[in-house]
């Protein structure tokens with residue numbers, strides 16, 4: 001059931017790529033396992049799936065310790081500066097760098113542990129108060145300084161698009177993100193790469209791929225509905 005659902009997502013990714021003449025190799029599916037038991041991660045891992053997303057530090061560190069075979073953990077949720085030290089050496093990427101202050105803290109802890117941390121800068125194009133992320137202006141103001149921090153590798157941008165019934169309603173946000181990444185690339189900042197665009201979730205990942213996503217974060221579409229009542 002779980003593996004079939006993952007394969008269905010792969011199939012949808014393939015179709016979206018074909019539609020716009022992209023190669024499926026350009027797309028990484030992040031299986032968002034938050035709230036889900038490790039047994040489900042392990043089942044997918046046995047099927048060869050390596051990339052998992054979590055949004056809470058405590059959950060990621062617990063799963064990191066307990067998982068039977070190593071996988072790649074991506075932190076996709078808001079990160080408090082006082083918790084950076086617990087995860088800098090446990091994740092392959094932090095998608096949710098939403099301030100210069102946080103970037104500085106990651107840099108500090110990365111240097112302490114002697115690691116390089118690939119990060120994405122989270123942008124909030126829709127200016128939703130309920131979501132973290134820098135405005136376009138804030139991003140452009142801070143990106144050069146973030147790029148210069150030791151221990152951090154800026155790999156691209158991340159966005160959490162608004163929740164919509166019709167995925168087409170988010171197309172313009174995905175387009176705007178792609179354009180923003182092209183604009184930043186054109187500025188040739190030192191140590192700033194724009195090779196990754198993390199956008200698109202269960203509801204809208206096909207549209208995100210059509211507009212240039214290179215990482216999609218799919219939870220419900222793979223693991224089923226989440227139960228927050230427990």
Ligand SMILES: *Cc1c(COP(=O)(O)O)cnc(C)c1O
Nearest residue numbers: 032055076201202217218219220
């Ligand atoms: C939970 C979550 C997802 C996955 O959401 P689904 O709609 O279940 O696919 C993706 N990105 C972030 C940042 C999340 O917190």
